[in-house]
Amino acid sequence: MTGEGRRFVQVDVFGSQALAGNPVAVVVDADGLTDIEMERFARWTNLSETTFLLPPTDPAADYRLRIFTPGGELPFAGHPTLGSAHAWLRSGGVRRSTDAVVQQCGVGLVELRTDGDRLAFAAPPLLHSGAADEETTARAADSLRIRRDEVLAAEWVDNGPGWLAVLLGSAEEVLALRPDFGSMKGLKVGVVAPQTHDHDADFEVRAFVPDLGIPEDPVTGSLNAGLAMWLIGSGRAADHYVAAQGTAIGRSGRVHVDRNGDRYWIGGETRTVIEGSVAF
Structure with a gap:
Protein backbone atom coordinates (compact mmCIF):
# COMPACT_ATOMS: atom_id res chain seq x y z
CA MET A 1 0.00 0.00 0.00
CA PHE A 121 -31.38 10.89 -3.19
CA ALA A 122 -33.64 10.05 -6.09
CA ALA A 123 -34.35 6.32 -5.95
CA PRO A 124 -32.74 4.54 -8.91
CA PRO A 125 -34.96 2.31 -11.06
CA LEU A 126 -35.57 -1.26 -9.95
CA LEU A 127 -33.51 -3.88 -11.74
CA HIS A 128 -35.76 -6.70 -10.54
CA SER A 129 -39.34 -6.26 -9.34
CA GLY A 130 -42.55 -8.23 -8.98
CA ALA A 131 -43.89 -10.80 -6.56
CA ALA A 132 -41.50 -13.48 -5.32
CA ASP A 133 -42.35 -17.06 -6.20
CA GLU A 134 -43.76 -19.38 -3.56
CA GLU A 135 -40.51 -21.30 -3.05
CA THR A 136 -38.54 -18.09 -2.39
CA THR A 137 -41.26 -16.71 -0.12
CA ALA A 138 -41.39 -19.91 1.93
CA ARG A 139 -37.60 -19.96 2.21
CA ALA A 140 -37.58 -16.34 3.39
CA ALA A 141 -40.21 -17.17 6.02
CA ASP A 142 -38.14 -20.14 7.23
CA SER A 143 -35.01 -17.98 7.47
CA LEU A 144 -36.96 -15.43 9.55
CA ARG A 145 -38.26 -18.24 11.76
CA ILE A 146 -41.89 -17.37 11.11
CA ARG A 147 -44.82 -19.26 9.61
CA ARG A 148 -45.49 -18.85 5.90
CA ASP A 149 -48.98 -17.48 6.62
CA GLU A 150 -47.45 -14.61 8.62
CA VAL A 151 -45.98 -13.24 5.37
CA LEU A 152 -48.63 -10.96 3.89
CA ALA A 153 -46.62 -10.35 0.70
CA ALA A 154 -43.10 -10.82 -0.66
CA GLU A 155 -41.75 -8.67 -3.49
CA TRP A 156 -38.45 -8.12 -5.29
CA VAL A 157 -37.38 -4.49 -4.79
CA ASP A 158 -33.86 -4.80 -6.20
CA ASN A 159 -32.14 -1.54 -7.20
CA GLY A 160 -28.66 -3.06 -7.16
CA PRO A 161 -28.03 -4.92 -3.89
CA GLY A 162 -30.68 -7.61 -4.60
CA TRP A 163 -33.38 -6.90 -2.01
CA LEU A 164 -36.31 -9.21 -1.33
CA ALA A 165 -38.98 -7.38 0.70
CA VAL A 166 -41.24 -9.23 3.15
CA LEU A 167 -44.38 -7.55 4.49
CA LEU A 168 -45.62 -8.51 7.98
CA GLY A 169 -48.72 -7.41 9.85
CA SER A 170 -47.28 -5.17 12.57
CA ALA A 171 -44.16 -3.42 13.78
CA GLU A 172 -44.19 -5.68 16.84
CA GLU A 173 -43.83 -8.73 14.59
CA VAL A 174 -40.89 -7.11 12.80
CA LEU A 175 -39.10 -6.28 16.05
CA ALA A 176 -39.66 -9.79 17.43
CA LEU A 177 -37.77 -11.49 14.56
CA ARG A 178 -34.73 -13.63 15.42
CA PRO A 179 -33.54 -14.83 11.99
CA ASP A 180 -31.67 -18.00 11.14
CA PHE A 181 -28.83 -16.52 9.09
CA GLY A 182 -27.61 -19.91 7.93
CA SER A 183 -30.95 -20.51 6.19
CA MET A 184 -30.81 -17.04 4.63
CA LYS A 185 -27.77 -17.83 2.50
CA GLY A 186 -28.13 -16.27 -0.96
CA LEU A 187 -30.92 -13.89 0.12
CA LYS A 188 -30.86 -10.23 1.15
CA VAL A 189 -34.08 -9.82 3.11
CA GLY A 190 -35.79 -6.57 4.08
CA VAL A 191 -38.79 -6.79 6.39
CA VAL A 192 -41.42 -4.06 6.76
CA ALA A 193 -44.70 -3.55 8.59
CA PRO A 194 -46.92 -0.60 9.48
CA GLN A 195 -46.78 0.95 12.91
CA THR A 196 -49.96 0.04 14.75
CA HIS A 197 -49.55 2.45 17.70
CA ASP A 198 -48.88 6.17 18.03
CA HIS A 199 -45.32 6.66 16.77
CA ASP A 200 -43.22 9.27 14.98
CA ALA A 201 -42.76 6.80 12.09
CA ASP A 202 -45.31 5.12 9.84
CA PHE A 203 -43.42 1.86 9.21
CA GLU A 204 -40.84 -0.30 10.96
CA VAL A 205 -38.06 -1.79 8.79
CA ARG A 206 -35.26 -4.32 9.34
CA ALA A 207 -32.60 -5.47 6.84
CA PHE A 208 -30.58 -8.70 6.90
CA VAL A 209 -27.55 -9.29 4.64
CA PRO A 210 -25.50 -12.14 6.15
CA ASP A 211 -23.78 -13.04 2.85
CA LEU A 212 -22.02 -9.65 2.85
CA GLY A 213 -20.93 -9.92 6.46
CA ILE A 214 -23.80 -7.73 7.70
CA PRO A 215 -26.20 -9.82 9.80
CA GLU A 216 -28.40 -6.75 10.39
CA ASP A 217 -27.87 -3.38 8.75
CA PRO A 218 -28.73 -0.44 11.05
CA VAL A 219 -30.45 1.80 8.47
CA THR A 220 -30.65 1.02 4.77
CA GLY A 221 -31.29 3.62 2.07
CA SER A 222 -31.36 1.24 -0.91
CA LEU A 223 -33.90 -1.05 0.75
CA ASN A 224 -36.09 1.88 1.77
CA ALA A 225 -35.91 3.22 -1.79
CA GLY A 226 -37.18 -0.08 -3.17
CA LEU A 227 -39.80 -0.37 -0.43
CA ALA A 228 -41.07 3.13 -1.24
CA MET A 229 -41.73 2.20 -4.86
CA TRP A 230 -43.57 -0.96 -3.79
CA LEU A 231 -45.53 0.39 -0.81
CA ILE A 232 -46.63 3.62 -2.46
CA GLY A 233 -47.19 2.02 -5.85
CA SER A 234 -49.43 -0.67 -4.34
CA GLY A 235 -51.42 1.80 -2.22
CA ARG A 236 -49.99 0.53 1.09
CA ALA A 237 -48.32 3.87 1.91
CA ALA A 238 -48.99 7.55 1.37
CA ASP A 239 -46.81 9.67 -0.92
CA HIS A 240 -45.00 11.03 2.14
CA TYR A 241 -44.06 8.83 5.08
CA VAL A 242 -41.32 8.09 7.62
CA ALA A 243 -39.76 4.67 8.23
CA ALA A 244 -38.01 3.69 11.47
CA GLN A 245 -35.08 1.29 11.27
CA GLY A 246 -32.41 0.07 13.66
CA THR A 247 -34.71 -0.14 16.69
CA ALA A 248 -33.90 -3.80 17.34
CA ILE A 249 -30.15 -3.11 17.57
CA GLY A 250 -30.23 0.09 19.60
CA ARG A 251 -30.35 2.69 16.81
CA SER A 252 -33.06 5.23 16.02
CA GLY A 253 -32.85 5.65 12.28
CA ARG A 254 -35.49 7.67 10.45
CA VAL A 255 -35.87 7.54 6.68
CA HIS A 256 -37.99 10.28 5.09
CA VAL A 257 -39.77 9.23 1.88
CA ASP A 258 -41.32 11.72 -0.52
CA ARG A 259 -42.88 10.91 -3.88
CA ASN A 260 -42.93 13.84 -6.29
CA GLY A 261 -44.49 12.84 -9.61
CA ASP A 262 -42.68 9.73 -10.79
CA ARG A 263 -39.64 10.32 -8.56
CA TYR A 264 -39.10 8.89 -5.11
CA TRP A 265 -36.82 10.85 -2.78
CA ILE A 266 -35.16 9.08 0.14
Missing part, protein backbone atom coordinates in the same frame (compact mmCIF):
# COMPACT_ATOMS: atom_id res chain seq x y z
CA THR A 2 1.05 3.58 -0.58
CA GLY A 3 2.06 5.60 2.44
CA GLU A 4 0.52 9.02 1.83
CA GLY A 5 -2.29 10.31 4.04
CA ARG A 6 -5.68 10.81 2.43
CA ARG A 7 -8.61 12.82 3.77
CA PHE A 8 -11.02 10.61 5.67
CA VAL A 9 -14.39 11.16 7.35
CA GLN A 10 -16.91 8.95 9.08
CA VAL A 11 -20.48 10.12 8.71
CA ASP A 12 -23.56 9.08 10.67
CA VAL A 13 -26.52 8.77 8.29
CA PHE A 14 -30.28 8.63 8.93
CA GLY A 15 -29.93 9.10 12.69
CA SER A 16 -32.78 10.89 14.45
CA GLN A 17 -30.07 12.26 16.76
CA ALA A 18 -26.28 12.10 17.02
CA LEU A 19 -24.79 8.57 16.88
CA ALA A 20 -28.20 7.01 16.24
CA GLY A 21 -28.00 6.08 12.56
CA ASN A 22 -25.73 4.08 10.27
CA PRO A 23 -22.03 5.06 9.96
CA VAL A 24 -20.22 5.11 6.63
CA ALA A 25 -16.45 5.49 6.22
CA VAL A 26 -15.52 7.81 3.35
CA VAL A 27 -12.05 8.16 1.82
CA VAL A 28 -12.26 11.58 0.19
CA ASP A 29 -9.05 11.48 -1.85
CA ALA A 30 -9.28 7.97 -3.29
CA ASP A 31 -7.85 8.57 -6.77
CA GLY A 32 -5.02 6.11 -7.44
CA LEU A 33 -6.06 3.46 -4.95
CA THR A 34 -6.24 -0.08 -6.30
CA ASP A 35 -9.21 -2.41 -5.98
CA ILE A 36 -7.22 -4.51 -3.51
CA GLU A 37 -6.46 -1.47 -1.34
CA MET A 38 -10.14 -0.51 -1.30
CA GLU A 39 -11.22 -4.05 -0.44
CA ARG A 40 -8.67 -4.33 2.37
CA PHE A 41 -9.67 -1.01 3.89
CA ALA A 42 -13.38 -1.91 3.76
CA ARG A 43 -12.66 -5.15 5.60
CA TRP A 44 -10.54 -3.25 8.13
CA THR A 45 -13.19 -0.63 8.95
CA ASN A 46 -15.68 -3.51 9.36
CA LEU A 47 -18.59 -1.12 8.79
CA SER A 48 -21.55 -2.12 6.65
CA GLU A 49 -20.13 0.14 3.90
CA THR A 50 -16.93 2.04 3.14
CA THR A 51 -16.80 4.41 0.17
CA PHE A 52 -14.17 6.01 -2.04
CA LEU A 53 -14.62 9.38 -3.76
CA LEU A 54 -13.08 9.60 -7.23
CA PRO A 55 -13.10 12.01 -10.19
CA PRO A 56 -16.10 11.33 -12.47
CA THR A 57 -15.73 9.71 -15.86
CA ASP A 58 -19.21 10.87 -16.92
CA PRO A 59 -19.30 14.60 -17.75
CA ALA A 60 -22.75 14.91 -16.19
CA ALA A 61 -21.51 13.74 -12.76
CA ASP A 62 -19.97 15.74 -9.92
CA TYR A 63 -18.00 12.80 -8.54
CA ARG A 64 -17.71 9.03 -8.87
CA LEU A 65 -18.30 6.71 -5.95
CA ARG A 66 -17.24 3.14 -5.27
CA ILE A 67 -18.99 1.33 -2.43
CA PHE A 68 -17.60 -1.68 -0.57
CA THR A 69 -18.94 -3.90 2.19
CA PRO A 70 -16.61 -6.19 4.17
CA GLY A 71 -17.63 -8.87 1.65
CA GLY A 72 -17.36 -7.07 -1.69
CA GLU A 73 -18.36 -4.15 -3.90
CA LEU A 74 -21.93 -2.88 -4.41
CA PRO A 75 -23.26 -1.03 -7.47
CA PHE A 76 -25.45 1.16 -5.26
CA ALA A 77 -26.32 1.69 -1.61
CA GLY A 78 -28.39 4.43 -0.02
CA HIS A 79 -26.82 5.48 3.25
CA PRO A 80 -23.33 5.52 1.65
CA THR A 81 -24.75 7.75 -1.10
CA LEU A 82 -26.04 10.31 1.41
CA GLY A 83 -22.96 10.11 3.64
CA SER A 84 -20.54 10.39 0.71
CA ALA A 85 -22.39 13.38 -0.75
CA HIS A 86 -22.21 15.01 2.68
CA ALA A 87 -18.45 14.36 2.81
CA TRP A 88 -17.93 15.59 -0.76
CA LEU A 89 -19.77 18.86 -0.08
CA ARG A 90 -17.96 19.46 3.24
CA SER A 91 -14.59 18.82 1.62
CA GLY A 92 -15.18 21.65 -0.86
CA GLY A 93 -16.87 19.85 -3.74
CA VAL A 94 -18.44 22.27 -6.22
CA ARG A 95 -21.59 20.99 -7.88
CA ARG A 96 -22.09 21.51 -11.61
CA SER A 97 -25.73 22.45 -11.03
CA THR A 98 -27.09 24.74 -8.33
CA ASP A 99 -30.11 22.45 -7.98
CA ALA A 100 -28.56 19.04 -7.45
CA VAL A 101 -25.52 16.89 -6.77
CA VAL A 102 -25.00 14.10 -9.30
CA GLN A 103 -23.24 10.93 -8.20
CA GLN A 104 -21.80 8.39 -10.63
CA CYS A 105 -21.76 4.83 -9.32
CA GLY A 106 -22.30 1.26 -10.47
CA VAL A 107 -25.97 1.73 -11.32
CA GLY A 108 -25.29 4.94 -13.27
CA LEU A 109 -26.09 8.52 -12.27
CA VAL A 110 -27.90 9.21 -9.00
CA GLU A 111 -29.27 12.68 -8.28
CA LEU A 112 -29.27 14.19 -4.79
CA ARG A 113 -30.96 17.29 -3.44
CA THR A 114 -31.02 19.28 -0.23
CA ASP A 115 -34.26 18.70 1.65
CA GLY A 116 -34.27 21.27 4.45
CA ASP A 117 -31.50 20.16 6.82
CA ARG A 118 -31.43 16.73 5.16
CA LEU A 119 -29.94 15.26 2.03
CA ALA A 120 -32.13 13.08 -0.18
CA GLY A 267 -33.80 11.47 2.74
CA GLY A 268 -32.24 11.59 6.17
CA GLU A 269 -29.92 13.43 8.51
CA THR A 270 -26.14 13.33 7.92
CA ARG A 271 -23.55 14.22 10.57
CA THR A 272 -19.74 14.14 10.47
CA VAL A 273 -18.49 12.16 13.48
CA ILE A 274 -14.79 11.52 12.68
CA GLU A 275 -12.54 13.67 10.48
CA GLY A 276 -8.84 13.35 9.70
CA SER A 277 -6.58 11.38 7.41
CA VAL A 278 -5.86 7.74 6.68
CA ALA A 279 -2.55 6.24 5.52
CA PHE A 280 -2.58 3.46 2.94
Whole structure:
Protein backbone atom coordinates (compact mmCIF):
# COMPACT_ATOMS: atom_id res chain seq x y z
CA MET A 1 0.00 0.00 0.00
CA THR A 2 1.05 3.58 -0.58
CA GLY A 3 2.06 5.60 2.44
CA GLU A 4 0.52 9.02 1.83
CA GLY A 5 -2.29 10.31 4.04
CA ARG A 6 -5.68 10.81 2.43
CA ARG A 7 -8.61 12.82 3.77
CA PHE A 8 -11.02 10.61 5.67
CA VAL A 9 -14.39 11.16 7.35
CA GLN A 10 -16.91 8.95 9.08
CA VAL A 11 -20.48 10.12 8.71
CA ASP A 12 -23.56 9.08 10.67
CA VAL A 13 -26.52 8.77 8.29
CA PHE A 14 -30.28 8.63 8.93
CA GLY A 15 -29.93 9.10 12.69
CA SER A 16 -32.78 10.89 14.45
CA GLN A 17 -30.07 12.26 16.76
CA ALA A 18 -26.28 12.10 17.02
CA LEU A 19 -24.79 8.57 16.88
CA ALA A 20 -28.20 7.01 16.24
CA GLY A 21 -28.00 6.08 12.56
CA ASN A 22 -25.73 4.08 10.27
CA PRO A 23 -22.03 5.06 9.96
CA VAL A 24 -20.22 5.11 6.63
CA ALA A 25 -16.45 5.49 6.22
CA VAL A 26 -15.52 7.81 3.35
CA VAL A 27 -12.05 8.16 1.82
CA VAL A 28 -12.26 11.58 0.19
CA ASP A 29 -9.05 11.48 -1.85
CA ALA A 30 -9.28 7.97 -3.29
CA ASP A 31 -7.85 8.57 -6.77
CA GLY A 32 -5.02 6.11 -7.44
CA LEU A 33 -6.06 3.46 -4.95
CA THR A 34 -6.24 -0.08 -6.30
CA ASP A 35 -9.21 -2.41 -5.98
CA ILE A 36 -7.22 -4.51 -3.51
CA GLU A 37 -6.46 -1.47 -1.34
CA MET A 38 -10.14 -0.51 -1.30
CA GLU A 39 -11.22 -4.05 -0.44
CA ARG A 40 -8.67 -4.33 2.37
CA PHE A 41 -9.67 -1.01 3.89
CA ALA A 42 -13.38 -1.91 3.76
CA ARG A 43 -12.66 -5.15 5.60
CA TRP A 44 -10.54 -3.25 8.13
CA THR A 45 -13.19 -0.63 8.95
CA ASN A 46 -15.68 -3.51 9.36
CA LEU A 47 -18.59 -1.12 8.79
CA SER A 48 -21.55 -2.12 6.65
CA GLU A 49 -20.13 0.14 3.90
CA THR A 50 -16.93 2.04 3.14
CA THR A 51 -16.80 4.41 0.17
CA PHE A 52 -14.17 6.01 -2.04
CA LEU A 53 -14.62 9.38 -3.76
CA LEU A 54 -13.08 9.60 -7.23
CA PRO A 55 -13.10 12.01 -10.19
CA PRO A 56 -16.10 11.33 -12.47
CA THR A 57 -15.73 9.71 -15.86
CA ASP A 58 -19.21 10.87 -16.92
CA PRO A 59 -19.30 14.60 -17.75
CA ALA A 60 -22.75 14.91 -16.19
CA ALA A 61 -21.51 13.74 -12.76
CA ASP A 62 -19.97 15.74 -9.92
CA TYR A 63 -18.00 12.80 -8.54
CA ARG A 64 -17.71 9.03 -8.87
CA LEU A 65 -18.30 6.71 -5.95
CA ARG A 66 -17.24 3.14 -5.27
CA ILE A 67 -18.99 1.33 -2.43
CA PHE A 68 -17.60 -1.68 -0.57
CA THR A 69 -18.94 -3.90 2.19
CA PRO A 70 -16.61 -6.19 4.17
CA GLY A 71 -17.63 -8.87 1.65
CA GLY A 72 -17.36 -7.07 -1.69
CA GLU A 73 -18.36 -4.15 -3.90
CA LEU A 74 -21.93 -2.88 -4.41
CA PRO A 75 -23.26 -1.03 -7.47
CA PHE A 76 -25.45 1.16 -5.26
CA ALA A 77 -26.32 1.69 -1.61
CA GLY A 78 -28.39 4.43 -0.02
CA HIS A 79 -26.82 5.48 3.25
CA PRO A 80 -23.33 5.52 1.65
CA THR A 81 -24.75 7.75 -1.10
CA LEU A 82 -26.04 10.31 1.41
CA GLY A 83 -22.96 10.11 3.64
CA SER A 84 -20.54 10.39 0.71
CA ALA A 85 -22.39 13.38 -0.75
CA HIS A 86 -22.21 15.01 2.68
CA ALA A 87 -18.45 14.36 2.81
CA TRP A 88 -17.93 15.59 -0.76
CA LEU A 89 -19.77 18.86 -0.08
CA ARG A 90 -17.96 19.46 3.24
CA SER A 91 -14.59 18.82 1.62
CA GLY A 92 -15.18 21.65 -0.86
CA GLY A 93 -16.87 19.85 -3.74
CA VAL A 94 -18.44 22.27 -6.22
CA ARG A 95 -21.59 20.99 -7.88
CA ARG A 96 -22.09 21.51 -11.61
CA SER A 97 -25.73 22.45 -11.03
CA THR A 98 -27.09 24.74 -8.33
CA ASP A 99 -30.11 22.45 -7.98
CA ALA A 100 -28.56 19.04 -7.45
CA VAL A 101 -25.52 16.89 -6.77
CA VAL A 102 -25.00 14.10 -9.30
CA GLN A 103 -23.24 10.93 -8.20
CA GLN A 104 -21.80 8.39 -10.63
CA CYS A 105 -21.76 4.83 -9.32
CA GLY A 106 -22.30 1.26 -10.47
CA VAL A 107 -25.97 1.73 -11.32
CA GLY A 108 -25.29 4.94 -13.27
CA LEU A 109 -26.09 8.52 -12.27
CA VAL A 110 -27.90 9.21 -9.00
CA GLU A 111 -29.27 12.68 -8.28
CA LEU A 112 -29.27 14.19 -4.79
CA ARG A 113 -30.96 17.29 -3.44
CA THR A 114 -31.02 19.28 -0.23
CA ASP A 115 -34.26 18.70 1.65
CA GLY A 116 -34.27 21.27 4.45
CA ASP A 117 -31.50 20.16 6.82
CA ARG A 118 -31.43 16.73 5.16
CA LEU A 119 -29.94 15.26 2.03
CA ALA A 120 -32.13 13.08 -0.18
CA PHE A 121 -31.38 10.89 -3.19
CA ALA A 122 -33.64 10.05 -6.09
CA ALA A 123 -34.35 6.32 -5.95
CA PRO A 124 -32.74 4.54 -8.91
CA PRO A 125 -34.96 2.31 -11.06
CA LEU A 126 -35.57 -1.26 -9.95
CA LEU A 127 -33.51 -3.88 -11.74
CA HIS A 128 -35.76 -6.70 -10.54
CA SER A 129 -39.34 -6.26 -9.34
CA GLY A 130 -42.55 -8.23 -8.98
CA ALA A 131 -43.89 -10.80 -6.56
CA ALA A 132 -41.50 -13.48 -5.32
CA ASP A 133 -42.35 -17.06 -6.20
CA GLU A 134 -43.76 -19.38 -3.56
CA GLU A 135 -40.51 -21.30 -3.05
CA THR A 136 -38.54 -18.09 -2.39
CA THR A 137 -41.26 -16.71 -0.12
CA ALA A 138 -41.39 -19.91 1.93
CA ARG A 139 -37.60 -19.96 2.21
CA ALA A 140 -37.58 -16.34 3.39
CA ALA A 141 -40.21 -17.17 6.02
CA ASP A 142 -38.14 -20.14 7.23
CA SER A 143 -35.01 -17.98 7.47
CA LEU A 144 -36.96 -15.43 9.55
CA ARG A 145 -38.26 -18.24 11.76
CA ILE A 146 -41.89 -17.37 11.11
CA ARG A 147 -44.82 -19.26 9.61
CA ARG A 148 -45.49 -18.85 5.90
CA ASP A 149 -48.98 -17.48 6.62
CA GLU A 150 -47.45 -14.61 8.62
CA VAL A 151 -45.98 -13.24 5.37
CA LEU A 152 -48.63 -10.96 3.89
CA ALA A 153 -46.62 -10.35 0.70
CA ALA A 154 -43.10 -10.82 -0.66
CA GLU A 155 -41.75 -8.67 -3.49
CA TRP A 156 -38.45 -8.12 -5.29
CA VAL A 157 -37.38 -4.49 -4.79
CA ASP A 158 -33.86 -4.80 -6.20
CA ASN A 159 -32.14 -1.54 -7.20
CA GLY A 160 -28.66 -3.06 -7.16
CA PRO A 161 -28.03 -4.92 -3.89
CA GLY A 162 -30.68 -7.61 -4.60
CA TRP A 163 -33.38 -6.90 -2.01
CA LEU A 164 -36.31 -9.21 -1.33
CA ALA A 165 -38.98 -7.38 0.70
CA VAL A 166 -41.24 -9.23 3.15
CA LEU A 167 -44.38 -7.55 4.49
CA LEU A 168 -45.62 -8.51 7.98
CA GLY A 169 -48.72 -7.41 9.85
CA SER A 170 -47.28 -5.17 12.57
CA ALA A 171 -44.16 -3.42 13.78
CA GLU A 172 -44.19 -5.68 16.84
CA GLU A 173 -43.83 -8.73 14.59
CA VAL A 174 -40.89 -7.11 12.80
CA LEU A 175 -39.10 -6.28 16.05
CA ALA A 176 -39.66 -9.79 17.43
CA LEU A 177 -37.77 -11.49 14.56
CA ARG A 178 -34.73 -13.63 15.42
CA PRO A 179 -33.54 -14.83 11.99
CA ASP A 180 -31.67 -18.00 11.14
CA PHE A 181 -28.83 -16.52 9.09
CA GLY A 182 -27.61 -19.91 7.93
CA SER A 183 -30.95 -20.51 6.19
CA MET A 184 -30.81 -17.04 4.63
CA LYS A 185 -27.77 -17.83 2.50
CA GLY A 186 -28.13 -16.27 -0.96
CA LEU A 187 -30.92 -13.89 0.12
CA LYS A 188 -30.86 -10.23 1.15
CA VAL A 189 -34.08 -9.82 3.11
CA GLY A 190 -35.79 -6.57 4.08
CA VAL A 191 -38.79 -6.79 6.39
CA VAL A 192 -41.42 -4.06 6.76
CA ALA A 193 -44.70 -3.55 8.59
CA PRO A 194 -46.92 -0.60 9.48
CA GLN A 195 -46.78 0.95 12.91
CA THR A 196 -49.96 0.04 14.75
CA HIS A 197 -49.55 2.45 17.70
CA ASP A 198 -48.88 6.17 18.03
CA HIS A 199 -45.32 6.66 16.77
CA ASP A 200 -43.22 9.27 14.98
CA ALA A 201 -42.76 6.80 12.09
CA ASP A 202 -45.31 5.12 9.84
CA PHE A 203 -43.42 1.86 9.21
CA GLU A 204 -40.84 -0.30 10.96
CA VAL A 205 -38.06 -1.79 8.79
CA ARG A 206 -35.26 -4.32 9.34
CA ALA A 207 -32.60 -5.47 6.84
CA PHE A 208 -30.58 -8.70 6.90
CA VAL A 209 -27.55 -9.29 4.64
CA PRO A 210 -25.50 -12.14 6.15
CA ASP A 211 -23.78 -13.04 2.85
CA LEU A 212 -22.02 -9.65 2.85
CA GLY A 213 -20.93 -9.92 6.46
CA ILE A 214 -23.80 -7.73 7.70
CA PRO A 215 -26.20 -9.82 9.80
CA GLU A 216 -28.40 -6.75 10.39
CA ASP A 217 -27.87 -3.38 8.75
CA PRO A 218 -28.73 -0.44 11.05
CA VAL A 219 -30.45 1.80 8.47
CA THR A 220 -30.65 1.02 4.77
CA GLY A 221 -31.29 3.62 2.07
CA SER A 222 -31.36 1.24 -0.91
CA LEU A 223 -33.90 -1.05 0.75
CA ASN A 224 -36.09 1.88 1.77
CA ALA A 225 -35.91 3.22 -1.79
CA GLY A 226 -37.18 -0.08 -3.17
CA LEU A 227 -39.80 -0.37 -0.43
CA ALA A 228 -41.07 3.13 -1.24
CA MET A 229 -41.73 2.20 -4.86
CA TRP A 230 -43.57 -0.96 -3.79
CA LEU A 231 -45.53 0.39 -0.81
CA ILE A 232 -46.63 3.62 -2.46
CA GLY A 233 -47.19 2.02 -5.85
CA SER A 234 -49.43 -0.67 -4.34
CA GLY A 235 -51.42 1.80 -2.22
CA ARG A 236 -49.99 0.53 1.09
CA ALA A 237 -48.32 3.87 1.91
CA ALA A 238 -48.99 7.55 1.37
CA ASP A 239 -46.81 9.67 -0.92
CA HIS A 240 -45.00 11.03 2.14
CA TYR A 241 -44.06 8.83 5.08
CA VAL A 242 -41.32 8.09 7.62
CA ALA A 243 -39.76 4.67 8.23
CA ALA A 244 -38.01 3.69 11.47
CA GLN A 245 -35.08 1.29 11.27
CA GLY A 246 -32.41 0.07 13.66
CA THR A 247 -34.71 -0.14 16.69
CA ALA A 248 -33.90 -3.80 17.34
CA ILE A 249 -30.15 -3.11 17.57
CA GLY A 250 -30.23 0.09 19.60
CA ARG A 251 -30.35 2.69 16.81
CA SER A 252 -33.06 5.23 16.02
CA GLY A 253 -32.85 5.65 12.28
CA ARG A 254 -35.49 7.67 10.45
CA VAL A 255 -35.87 7.54 6.68
CA HIS A 256 -37.99 10.28 5.09
CA VAL A 257 -39.77 9.23 1.88
CA ASP A 258 -41.32 11.72 -0.52
CA ARG A 259 -42.88 10.91 -3.88
CA ASN A 260 -42.93 13.84 -6.29
CA GLY A 261 -44.49 12.84 -9.61
CA ASP A 262 -42.68 9.73 -10.79
CA ARG A 263 -39.64 10.32 -8.56
CA TYR A 264 -39.10 8.89 -5.11
CA TRP A 265 -36.82 10.85 -2.78
CA ILE A 266 -35.16 9.08 0.14
CA GLY A 267 -33.80 11.47 2.74
CA GLY A 268 -32.24 11.59 6.17
CA GLU A 269 -29.92 13.43 8.51
CA THR A 270 -26.14 13.33 7.92
CA ARG A 271 -23.55 14.22 10.57
CA THR A 272 -19.74 14.14 10.47
CA VAL A 273 -18.49 12.16 13.48
CA ILE A 274 -14.79 11.52 12.68
CA GLU A 275 -12.54 13.67 10.48
CA GLY A 276 -8.84 13.35 9.70
CA SER A 277 -6.58 11.38 7.41
CA VAL A 278 -5.86 7.74 6.68
CA ALA A 279 -2.55 6.24 5.52
CA PHE A 280 -2.58 3.46 2.94
